[in-house]
Amino acid sequence: MRDNLQLTPDGQLKHLLTLDGLPARILTQILDTASSFVAVGEREVKSVPLLRGKAVFNIFFENSTRTRTTFEIAAKRLSADVVNLNVGASSQSKGETLLDTVANLAAMHADMFVVRHAASGAAHLIARHVAPHIHVVNAGDGRCSHPTQGLLDMFTIRHFKGGFHNLRVAIVGDVLHSRVARSQIHALTTLGCPQVRVIAPKTLLPRDVSNLGVHVYHDLAQGLKDVDVVMMLRLQNERMQGARLPSAGEFYKHWGLTAEKLRHAKPDAIVMHPGPMNRGVEIDSEVADGPQSVILAQVTFGIAVRMAVMSLLAGN
Amino acid sequence: MQQLPSPDQLIARLADRIAPTLGPDLALVGIHTGGVWVMDALLARLGRDLPRGVLDISFYRDDFSRIGLHAQVKPSGIPFDMEGRRVLLVDDVLHTGRTIRAAMNVLFDYGRPASIGLAVLLDRGGREMPICPDFVGAQMELAEHENIALTRGEDGKLGFTLEKRP
Numbered sequence: 001m002r003d004n005l006q007l008t009p010d011g012q013l014k015h016l017l018t019l020d021g022l023p024a025r026i027l028t029q030i031l032d033t034a035s036s037f038v039a040v041g042e043r044e045v046k047s048v049p050l051l052r053g054k055a056v057f058n059i060f061f062e063n064s065t066r067t068r069t070t071f072e073i074a075a076k077r078l079s080a081d082v083v084n085l086n087v088g089a090s091s092q093s094k095g096e097t098l099l100d101t102v103a104n105l106a107a108m109h110a111d112m113f114v115v116r117h118a119a120s121g122a123a124h125l126i127a128r129h130v131a132p133h134i135h136v137v138n139a140g141d142g143r144c145s146h147p148t149q150g151l152l153d154m155f156t157i158r159h160f161k162g163g164f165h166n167l168r169v170a171i172v173g174d175v176l177h178s179r180v181a182r183s184q185i186h187a188l189t190t191l192g193c194p195q196v197r198v199i200a201p202k203t204l205l206p207r208d209v210s211n212l213g214v215h216v217y218h219d220l221a222q223g224l225k226d227v228d229v230v231m232m233l234r235l236q237n238e239r240m241q242g243a244r245l246p247s248a249g250e251f252y253k254h255w256g257l258t259a260e261k262l263r264h265a266k267p268d269a270i271v272m273h274p275g276p277m278n279r280g281v282e283i284d285s286e287v288a289d290g291p292q293s294v295i296l297a298q299v300t301f302g303i304a305v306r307m308a309v310m311s312l313l314a315g316n
Numbered sequence: 317m318q319q320l321p322s323p324d325q326l327i328a329r330l331a332d333r334i335a336p337t338l339g340p341d342l343a344l345v346g347i348h349t350g351g352v353w354v355m356d357a358l359l360a361r362l363g364r365d366l367p368r369g370v371l372d373i374s375f376y377r378d379d380f381s382r383i384g385l386h387a388q389v390k391p392s393g394i395p396f397d398m399e400g401r402r403v404l405l406v407d408d409v410l411h412t413g414r415t416i417r418a419a420m421n422v423l424f425d426y427g428r429p430a431s432i433g434l435a436v437l438l439d440r441g442g443r444e445m446p447i448c449p450d451f452v453g454a455q456m457e458l459a460e461h462e463n464i465a466l467t468r469g470e471d472g473k474l475g476f477t478l479e480k481r482p
Contacts, residue, residue: 012384032388036372039391044398045425048375311375315384 005127012316015127015136016309018145019183024190031155033308034301040077041304050311051080054111058084059101060139061117066275067139067149070299071114074306080112102126106134112310113137120144135313137306143179148309149274150183152302154191156294157229159301160270164193170223170265171214172199173233173255173282176206180274181233185212199223201255203245220255224264232257232273235282248281258284262292270294323466323474326437326453327354331361333451334404334435341430342402343367347419348390350408350466353474354437358406367401369394376418398427404450408466410436413445438476440464 006015006022013026040048056075060068068084075082087101102113112135115123120142127136140146154164161167169188175181175198188196198209199217209216217223224230235251245251262271271283271293279285288295344366346355352370359366374389405419416434423429435451440458458464461481468474 029388033385036375036389036391039393040375043394043425044427048425049421050375050380312385315380 005124008316013309013312014316015123015138016147016313017123017127017136017138019147019150019187019190020145022187022190024192027151027154027187027191030151030305030308030312031158033312034151034155034304037077037304037307038301040307041300047077047079049079051075051078051111051314054080054314055109056080056082056112056114056310057105057110058082058114058139059087059105059116060085061087061098061115061122062140064116064140066299067116070302071137071139071148071306074303074310075112075114077303078307078311080310098122098125099129102130106130110134112314114139116140118142135310135316137309137313140179143177145183146179147183148302148306149180150187151309152298152305153180153184153231153272153274154187155301155305156272156298157270159297160294161228164188164191167193167229168195168197168227169193169229169231170197170199170217170227171231171233172220172223172257174204174235175200175209175233176204177236178233182212184231185214189213197223197227199255201245220257220261221264224261227265228269230257230262230265230269230271232271232283234274234276235278248278252281252284256280256282256284257287259286259290262287268292272298275299320464320476320478321438321454321456323354323357323437323476327357327361327474330354330435330437330451330453331358334358335362338362338364338366339402341400342404343369343396344404344406345369345371345394345419345423347405347407347415348372350437351406353466353468354408354435355406357474358435367396369396371419371422373415373418373422376421378414378418392422394423394426398423398429400428400430402431402433403429404433404435406435408437409464410434410439410447410449410452411442413443413447416447417445437466438464 006017008014058068058071072082114137115126116139122141123136123138138145138147171181171184185196197215197217199220271287273295277283277288344355346352371392372390374385420432433450436449437453439452439455463479465477466474467477
């Protein structure tokens with residue numbers, strides 16, 4: 001049901017809500033299109049006229065400066081008219097419901113909504129109620145999903161490693177609260193990655209982790225052995241205050257990625273992080289700023305990937 | 317059944333016409349996909365090491381809102397400075413002229429060329445834009461419901477195929 005919501009009857013992408021259930025055909029189409037947009041970003045004029053005259057509304061019910069900014073740049077490079085709304089600060093505090101807010105924006109002739117919300121399923125709810133010509137992109141909902149982050153991670157891996165078929169990939173850290181880890185695991189498996197590892201303390205793993213088709217490790221050095229890609233997850237500050245973890249220092253000692261720990265991975269392994277980083281908690285500065293880090297490349301690729309998603313949606 | 321021209325003969329004819337105009341500031345730009353094949357065949361025939369670029373015009377099409385993005389968009393690559401360059405656009409079949417209109421827009425997003433010329437293997441008529449090629453391999457009047465396309469076999473051999481739409 002959820003999966004069908006984002007595809008048209010003839011199997012094209014209509015909304016991007018989650019990577020779950022998306023076939024390799026569509027994932028690859030998005031990554032290929034994004035490659036062409038990377039080339040556009042290197043030109044003198046960095047915009048193309050594809051979405052000229054279309055109105056894209058970035059509706060952020062939850063703050064996320066970087067995600068909102070990259071969506072805004074992506075829409076502007078497609079020549080769309082972009083409106084940014086921090087709804088948390090306005091209508092919601094006056095008691096307007098989510099669907100009323102969206103209906104009002106649709107009445108302002110919106111063509112696309114980019115939605116960030118603290119509640120899981122918010123983007124799905126909106127997609128189910130908008131007029132047929134409107135497209136919805138999930139820019140992060142609750143613990144559930146953050147599909148464009150998952151896609152830009154896949155793009156980054158493909159860019160640096162050439163493909164997925166011979167790779168060992170390790171996902172390290174707070175899998176339980178991460179909205180990207182599930183998307184990543186699903187996308188990696190769909191694109192043919194033969195070995196996905198998850199490295200985390202037991203308290204930060206979901207109970208159903210064994211159903212995800214991954215290898216689970218509780219020791220960082222062991223889990224990193226001979227991997228090609230290390231995907232770090234952000235440890236959210238509020239989790240550290242909870243009962244799941246002793247302290248930030250203690251977490252760093254066991255789970256923080258240091259240059260010494262990274263030596264267990266392959267010498268040409270790349271290190272990724274979705275940002276914002278907690279230096280000295282999940283990752284050491286020496287690694288974050290080191291030669292194996294591709295963290296800033298991820299940000300640049302994020303623009304091309306979001307351009308690809310928006311242009312494919314708008315055409316379907 | 318109409319006799320279809322041989323692409324190899326047309327390329328030889330095009331190359332002969334282009335050869336006298338070659339100069340140090342000239343660059344060739346082929347339009348994906350057929351235009352790139354024609355450009356590379358021309359370069360081989362001309363035997364000159366000219367700057368070479370490729371364009372995918374999918375992001376500039378005027379029918380995007382009706383048909384969406386082409387199934388597979390290929391990266392454009394212009395590995396030379398556009399400023400002051402004489403550019404010769406190369407395409408396989410010239411029909412409405414809309415592709416060429418879009419291609420000229422793409423070129424200007426790389427900089428300001430000194431001039432833009434157009435070489436096509438086959439002009440099939442049916443123009444909807446004020447576009448006139450500088451170099452033409454052959455002309456052939458086709459009906460609106462007919463579609464001619466350049467194809468390339470696995471051995472690299474070029475050929476034309478003619479289809480009639482119902």
